[in-house]
Amino acid sequence: MLENYFEYPAACTRTRGVRSKLLTETDWKNLTQSRDLFSALNFLVETEYRGFFEWTTLHADALPSLRRVEHTLRASTVSYIINILRFLSGAPAEALTVLIQKYELLNIKKTIRKLNQSERRENHLEINNYDLGRYSLCKNINWDDIKSQDELSEILKPTYYRYAYMKGQNLIEQGRNLMFFECMLEKVYYEQLISSIVKLEKNKSDSIRALIADYLDEVSLTTFVRLKYNHQLDYSTILPLLPLSGCRKITEQLLNKLSAASSMEDFFSMLAEDSNCKKTAGETLKKTIFNMRKLRERHCVKIFAEGLSLNIAPAVAFYFLKEQEVEDLISLLQCKRFNIEINNKLMCVNF
Structure with missing residues (x-):
């Protein structure tokens, strides 16, 4: 487990405290194996999310709307980060504040x-x-x-x-x-x-800079594809809307090349040929974003393993892990609501 990487008891305890706010492998198995939305929600209120819901028990004939549940789950991320901000100050606190x-x-x-x-x-x-x-x-x-x-x-x-x-x-x-x-x-x-x-101090923020750059790669790629193929905007109109200055792999030069693609399928085929993107490029936007998030998840876990105290690095890593956990939870609950088989391969969490 992650705590084995830490040498100092105080640092270990603090980081474990943050890490414990994420669902465990057992939690995910129980949620996945629950019969329906009713049983999934009843289990969810027994986890770390118990303090965020207005109910402690539910009745099958009076379930809350999924929209309400989704908002509560997303709001929990804000609450957790606000709590972490008590331990930060200066530039690290500013960065985490902007993030939420x-x-x-x-x-x-x-x-x-x-x-x-x-x-x-x-x-x-x-x-x-x-x-x-x-x-x-x-x-x-x-x-x-x-x-x-x-x-x-x-x-x-x-x-x-x-x-x-x-x-x-x-x-x-x-x-x-x-x-x-x-x-x-x-x-x-x-x-x-x-x-x-x-x-942030450069020698203490390399991992965070890389993490944010990967995040902005995802943002820029998603925005470009949706504006080009869903809204039929041209390259020159889209470019000023992208945060390319913070990206690492998605560059103006790459997008200029990809803009020549005749279709979305052709776009992702060309993306897979780029040396920087071939590891994450999939056949579709959904699959590509999934690959990018899995890579970011591994980066976040590595940051937890390397951190010696609750500083900006594990705080930002927790933010991204918690956000992804919430998105996967919402997908799972939607499957339970509509009685759809859960596709574990399209969820970032490891079951």
């Missing part, structure tokens, strides 16, 4: 959709706020209460989203779709993340 501010970006994006899509307003769909507390850019905001674009613009004025939001709002008025607007906001967020990572 991705959830505040989700609040912003969902608010923009509600304000621009009439069906959301008519059905009074809730935003389901992610509460970052003192680590929020926008303090004490109930995103459901925002009624207009101008009101949202005022809220975002003091933040690094200010100019991207103003530009995006103008593009919406000119007929651009929301996907383009959201990508602009995401680009600003990722630039802020890159900036926070640069501030």
Whole structure:
């Protein structure tokens, strides 16, 4: 186990404390073998997630909506990281804070959709706020209460989203779709993340820089493929929306070459020929992202094994492992809900 790698008892205890917040192999086996959604949820509230749900027992005829469960699971990641932030200060704390501010970006994006899509307003769909507390850019905001674009613009004025939001709002008025607007906001967020990572002491952050670079590779590749093939945008339009300055393998030169692909199948075939990407390139975007995340998972486990204390490295590794755990949990629960066989080969967790 990971604790065998640690020499000092205090460091071992602290890191074990963080690592113990992840589900065990036994937990995953029990969840996988559960008969249905009812039994899976009842087991889930006996794990480390017990304190995040509003219930301790469930009745088969009164199950919570999957949307509610998914939000609770994702919100747990924010809660865990906020707790870890108590042990960090300076540049490491800033970097981890920016990392979880991705959830505040989700609040912003969902608010923009509600304000621009009439069906959301008519059905009074809730935003389901992610509460970052003192680590929020926008303090004490109930995103459901925002009624207009101008009101949202005022809220975002003091933040690094200010100019991207103003530009995006103008593009919406000119007929651009929301996907383009959201990508602009995401680009600003990722630039802020890159900036926070640069501030870390270089000799103590090589592993984190590599981890974030791999993450941004995934982000850039996913955004490029979706905008090119789902929204039919051209290369020159997509390029400014990508955080390529923080990437390691996905470069402007590579994307320029791949943009000549006549189809998505051709795109991934060409990607597999690149020396830096051939280990992770799959036949589809889904398979490629899966391979990239498995590689990142191994990197995170290695960071846990090498860390001697709860510093920025194991904290960021935990963040990515917890996020992936939540995504795999959501996939598992959806399979249980719709009585679909679980495909372990497309889940990053090791059963």
